[in-house]
Amino acid sequence: MAHFGASALFATIILGCSSSGAYSNTFSALITDQQNRPLTDAVVELISHKPLSDTAQPVASVAQQGLMFTPFVTAVTRGSLVDFPNKDKTRHHVYSFSAAKSFEIQLYSGKPEQPILFDQVGIVALGCNIHDYMQAYIYVGESQLLAVTGSNGLAEFNQLPAGDYQLKVWHPWQLQAFVEQTLALGSITQLQFQLPVADNVKPSAPKRGFGS
Amino acid sequence: MGFKSLRSKLIAIFVLVLSLLALATGLATLSTMKRDSEAQATEILNVATKVLRQALDIRAEQLSDSVRILAADFGFRRAVATAEQETIESVLQNHGSRINASLMLLLSPQGQLLASSDIAISMSDITPLFKQTVSGSNTTVADIIILNGQPYQLVLAPVKAPALIAWVGMGFPLDAPLAQEIKSITGLDISFVTKETNSIQLKSSTLDPAYQQLLPESLPLLLQQANTPLSNTEQDYISVALPLDKLQQLWAVQHLPNQRWLSSYQQFRQQLLLIFGAALSLALLVAFIFARSITRPLDALSLFARRIGQGFDDAPPAGGNDEIGLLGTTLHTMQINIRQREQQLLYNAEHDFLTGLYNRAAVDRLLPDILAQHAGSLLQINIQKFKHLNDVLGFNNADQLLVQLVKRLQTVLPQPLLLARLGGDEFLLVYDSLLTIAQVQGKLALLSEHYQLDNSVINIKFRAGVYHFFQSQQTVNDALRRTDIALDHALSTATHIAMYLQGQDESHQRDLTLIRDLPDALQNGQFYVVYQPKVDISKRQCHSAEALIRWQHPQLGFIPPDQFIALAEHAGNIGLITEWMLQQVLCQTALWWQQGMQVQIAVNLSVHDLLNPALTDNICSLLNQYQLPAAALALEVTESAIMQDADTVVRQLSQLRALGINLAIDDFGTGQSSLAYLKQLPVHEVKIDRAFIKDIENNANDALIVAATTQLAHSLGFSVTAEGLENRAGLPKLLHCGCDKVQGYYFAKPLQADNFSQWLLQFSTDNQSWFTAESIA
Numbered sequence: 011m012a013h014f015g016a017s018a019l020f021a022t023i024i025l026g027c028s029s030s031g032a033y034s035n036t037f038s039a040l041i042t043d044q045q046n047r048p049l050t051d052a053v054v055e056l057i058s059h060k061p062l063s064d065t066a067q068p069v070a071s072v073a074q075q076g077l078m079f080t081p082f083v084t085a086v087t088r089g090s091l092v093d094f095p096n097k098d099k100t101r102h103h104v105y106s107f108s109a110a111k112s113f114e115i116q117l118y119s120g121k122p123e124q125p126i127l128f129d130q131v132g133i134v135a136l137g138c139n140i141h142d143y144m145q146a147y148i149y150v151g152e153s154q155l156l157a158v159t160g161s162n163g164l165a166e167f168n169q170l171p172a173g174d175y176q177l178k179v180w181h182p183w184q185l186q187a188f189v190e191q192t193l194a195l196g197s198i199t200q201l202q203f204q205l206p207v208a209d210n211v212k213p214s215a216p217k218r219g220f221g222s
Numbered sequence: 223m224g225f226k227s228l229r230s231k232l233i234a235i236f237v238l239v240l241s242l243l244a245l246a247t248g249l250a251t252l253s254t255m256k257r258d259s260e261a262q263a264t265e266i267l268n269v270a271t272k273v274l275r276q277a278l279d280i281r282a283e284q285l286s287d288s289v290r291i292l293a294a295d296f297g298f299r300r301a302v303a304t305a306e307q308e309t310i311e312s313v314l315q316n317h318g319s320r321i322n323a324s325l326m327l328l329l330s331p332q333g334q335l336l337a338s339s340d341i342a343i344s345m346s347d348i349t350p351l352f353k354q355t356v357s358g359s360n361t362t363v364a365d366i367i368i369l370n371g372q373p374y375q376l377v378l379a380p381v382k383a384p385a386l387i388a389w390v391g392m393g394f395p396l397d398a399p400l401a402q403e404i405k406s407i408t409g410l411d412i413s414f415v416t417k418e419t420n421s422i423q424l425k426s427s428t429l430d431p432a433y434q435q436l437l438p439e440s441l442p443l444l445l446q447q448a449n450t451p452l453s454n455t456e457q458d459y460i461s462v463a464l465p466l467d468k469l470q471q472l473w474a475v476q477h478l479p480n481q482r483w484l485s486s487y488q489q490f491r492q493q494l495l496l497i498f499g500a501a502l503s504l505a506l507l508v509a510f511i512f513a514r515s516i517t518r519p520l521d522a523l524s525l526f527a528r529r530i531g532q533g534f535d536d537a538p539p540a541g542g543n544d545e546i547g548l549l550g551t552t553l554h555t556m557q558i559n560i561r562q563r564e565q566q567l568l569y570n571a572e573h574d575f576l577t578g579l580y581n582r583a584a585v586d587r588l589l590p591d592i593l594a595q596h597a598g599s600l601l602q603i604n605i606q607k608f609k610h611l612n613d614v615l616g617f618n619n620a621d622q623l624l625v626q627l628v629k630r631l632q633t634v635l636p637q638p639l640l641l642a643r644l645g646g647d648e649f650l651l652v653y654d655s656l657l658t659i660a661q662v663q664g665k666l667a668l669l670s671e672h673y674q675l676d677n678s679v680i681n682i683k684f685r686a687g688v689y690h691f692f693q694s695q696q697t698v699n700d701a702l703r704r705t706d707i708a709l710d711h712a713l714s715t716a717t718h719i720a721m722y723l724q725g726q727d728e729s730h731q732r733d734l735t736l737i738r739d740l741p742d743a744l745q746n747g748q749f750y751v752v753y754q755p756k757v758d759i760s761k762r763q764c765h766s767a768e769a770l771i772r773w774q775h776p777q778l779g780f781i782p783p784d785q786f787i788a789l790a791e792h793a794g795n796i797g798l799i800t801e802w803m804l805q806q807v808l809c810q811t812a813l814w815w816q817q818g819m820q821v822q823i824a825v826n827l828s829v830h831d832l833l834n835p836a837l838t839d840n841i842c843s844l845l846n847q848y849q850l851p852a853a854a855l856a857l858e859v860t861e862s863a864i865m866q867d868a869d870t871v872v873r874q875l876s877q878l879r880a881l882g883i884n885l886a887i888d889d890f891g892t893g894q895s896s897l898a899y900l901k902q903l904p905v906h907e908v909k910i911d912r913a914f915i916k917d918i919e920n921n922a923n924d925a926l927i928v929a930a931t932t933q934l935a936h937s938l939g940f941s942v943t944a945e946g947l948e949n950r951a952g953l954p955k956l957l958h959c960g961c962d963k964v965q966g967y968y969f970a971k972p973l974q975a976d977n978f979s980q981w982l983l984q985f986s987t988d989n990q991s992w993f994t995a996e997s998i999a
Contacts, residue, residue, distance in 0.1 A: 105296075105383075112303070112392040135383065137382075143384075144384070182385075
């Protein structure tokens with residue numbers, strides 16, 4: 011809780027500074043872990059209070075490459091299609107039993123016949139039935155304003171219309187659910203948020219025992 | 223109860239020592255063996271405990287692997303992901319049965335119980351195990367827990383899709399088949415026991431049902447002392463308890479049967495007993511033989527010693543060089559010493575110390591054989607007046623004299639069969655020939671003269687008694703007594719040698735009988751008193767009499783007074799007779815005096831009586847007792863009695879005279895009385911002996927003597943009594959001689975009291991007839 015309180019206070023100061031600045035349509039959120047280290051693979055979603063015009067979403071892709079899902083975390087808007095191209099020599103059996111989307115692409119290679127439609131908001135945990143260690147997550151948000159932090163911990167949004175937004179932050183290893191926040195964007199260009207996470211290591215392909 | 227014999231003591235000690243030794247060895251061995259067995263059992267159980275733990279760990283790992291694989295099953299995961307209760311329950315059932323789980327659970331990632339094959343199981347049962355998963359990163363955990371009272375090995379494995387979507391739990395019971403399986407590994411029986419709060423329950427066991435029933439008794443202690451092997455009460459199992467879960471609710475108890483080592487222990491004990499028994503028997507035998515080897519010679523020695531004690535001359539028992547042999551030798555030496563001392567004692571006992579001759583004891587021993595085998599003579603010789611010689615020569619010289627005499631006796635031929643010294647100066651010689659007086663005289667002549675003593679020459683005189691004995695006719699006592707009688711008689715012979723004559727011994731025996739019987743006869747009324755009147759011939763009156771004693775012996779008949787009085791004087795018994803006589807006479811006299819017969823009765827006294835200082839007092843008190851005047855009593859003493867100790871007798875007589883008693887000298891004229899004494903004697907009367915009276919009418923000499931004596935007596939102031947007048951013819955002579963009184967058969971023989979009083983009455987009425995003229999003419 012202390013971490014959380016501190017982050018809120020910090021956010022207020024940045025807001026104060028930005029109120030005297032000029033209008034900007036760019037917003038970046040810095041997500042750190044409980045030790046203020048930039049947090050990779052965190053999903054930041056901004057939900058506008060005013061309905062935005064639906065724009066067709068490009069087909070996202072979660073590839074299997076080097077016996078790993080890439081990227082580890084993908085954020086898509088509800089109703090998006092996601093492709094699961096297999097770039098490995100081995101076949102994969104991608105599945106999800108998550109409530110948001112339960113599906114299964116049985117052993118395949120190359121590109122599956124059809125992308126998968128994610129039409130429910132939620133977290134979808136992806137796995138491969140023949141490679142138990144392979145993990146990936148797809149964050150299905152209701153807004154189109156979704157970003158995943160890179161290694162610098164920054165999620166950047168451009169050309170945002172001014173207005174109030176609901177802010178959500180999620181990370182697969184988060185220890186608690188992030189408390190949603192309402193932001194009045196316009197003057198604010200950057201905010202920093204802390205999200206405590208478990209000290210996990212991103213799954214990686216084990217050394218192969220068959221000489222490949 | 224003690225052991226009396228040495229043998230039983232030895233055996234007892236032997237057996238005791240052996241028993242103690244065997245017991246100590248046996249106990250030490252058995253206890254070591256028992257300790258070893260117990261240590262071994264403990265070791266076995268410790269190993270078994272480790273094996274059991276490892277077996278359970280391996281099983282947990284295997285089960286964990288199974289459950290993990292199960293949890294990774296895609297179908298399973300997909301079914302779980304459906305979140306449909308029915309689907310989940312059936313997939314649990316289905317997949318659980320694949321790995322033979324008997325309990326299946328599904329928990330939410332947060333630990334809520336989502337599904338369970340056993341509806342009785344609640345969250346709280348699982349929570350302790352679930353807590354173990356939180357710390358780890360979604361790894362499988364396994365533990366043993368008790369669910370619904372049943373012990374399980376429960377494995378919790380995460381279900382990932384690929385994120386954690388649930389925990390699946392599979393339970394495998396710790397039941398009898400598992401127990402059997404473990405038993406097949408450890409080789410030991412095992413029981414599973416649950417302990418919840420205070421109740422301990424046996425869940426399953428590989429033990430025999432019979433033992434299972436006994437098990438609960440020992441469980442509390444076993445569980446209390448975990449990991450410590452303990453024997454049960456029946457000692458047939460050693461058990462150790464091992465807690466299997468962290469809460470210590472489930473225990474495995476492993477059992478090692480005692481039977482295995484117990485039987486070998488018992489077998490060994492049996493063998494020990496057998497060995498001990500055999501050793502004991504052997505020891506008994508050895509002890510017996512050993513003890514006998516000691517006690518047998520001891521018994522022989524004991525017998526030998528007893529025989530020595532009894533005087534036998536046995537050879538000593540053969541002995542070795544050991545202590546017993548030494549004892550035997552010592553005993554033998556002792557036997558020889560005893561024999562020597564005995565012979566010395568015997569010699570001393572039978573020999574005279576001074577002369578070396580046989581003594582009386584030897585005579586008693588040796589003489590019977592001689593008497594039995596020979597006819598011959600016993601010669602007993604006696605030195606005359608040896609006492610006098612002793613006084614003159616001194617004891618030393620007298621002894622020298624005896625020694626010299628003995629030397630001569632030994633040279634006198636022929637050699638006697640036996641030569642012995644019977645007493646001080648008495649010697650006995652035994653010959654196998656019949657000696658004559660002359661032969662004896664010849665021998666004594668050789669012995670009498672020329673003894674050289676202190677530079678002076680001594681001659682001695684002997685008296686000798688000879689007794690001829692004939693083979694087997696007499697005992698030693700008889701022979702010696704007869705010889706002695708002969709020796710007594712020798713005194714009165716001219717040669718001082720006397721031969722024993724037939725009959726002497728018999729009269730001797732009779733005398734002994736009389737002496738022996740006399741005291742009793744006085745009490746038994748065998749004695750009585752007779753009275754002979756003493757007649758005053760001048761006045762023709764009678765007022766006095768002499769009391770005489772008579773003895774009618776029941777066997778020997780009438781005993782003449784001179785015989786028994788002489789014997790009594792000889793034996794010193796005369797005092798008794800006098801005392802009795804005075805009693806009787808004074809008693810009778812007192813009667814007569816009471817009847818008016820004032821007679822004076824004379825009693826005879828012996829010299830023995832006169833020498834008794836108490837005589838006067840006794841008479842005085844008797845007179846007083848019978849209230850008689852002294853004039854009633856007269857006393858007569860013989861001349862010879864007075865002469866023995868004239869002074870004393872005269873003094874005594876003077877006292878009696880002073881009392882007023884009439885005193886007379888009896889038997890006057892026969893003794894060797896001196897007229898000088900007569901003059902001094904304080905007597906009233908002289909009694910002339912019958913020897914001068916009885917024939918006075920025919921013998922003029924007698925008449926002369928009587929006349930002269932009477933005259934002499936009268937002139938000295940004595941009255942005269944004539945004793946023994948037998949015929950009337952003598953009476954005128956006596957009257958003529960001047961005698962005062964006459965006593966004799968002419969007037970009366972001695973009469974018993976009644977007859978005497980009658981006679982007296984008759985005499986007083988008709989005294990003239992005794993003195994009629996024709997009688998005097």
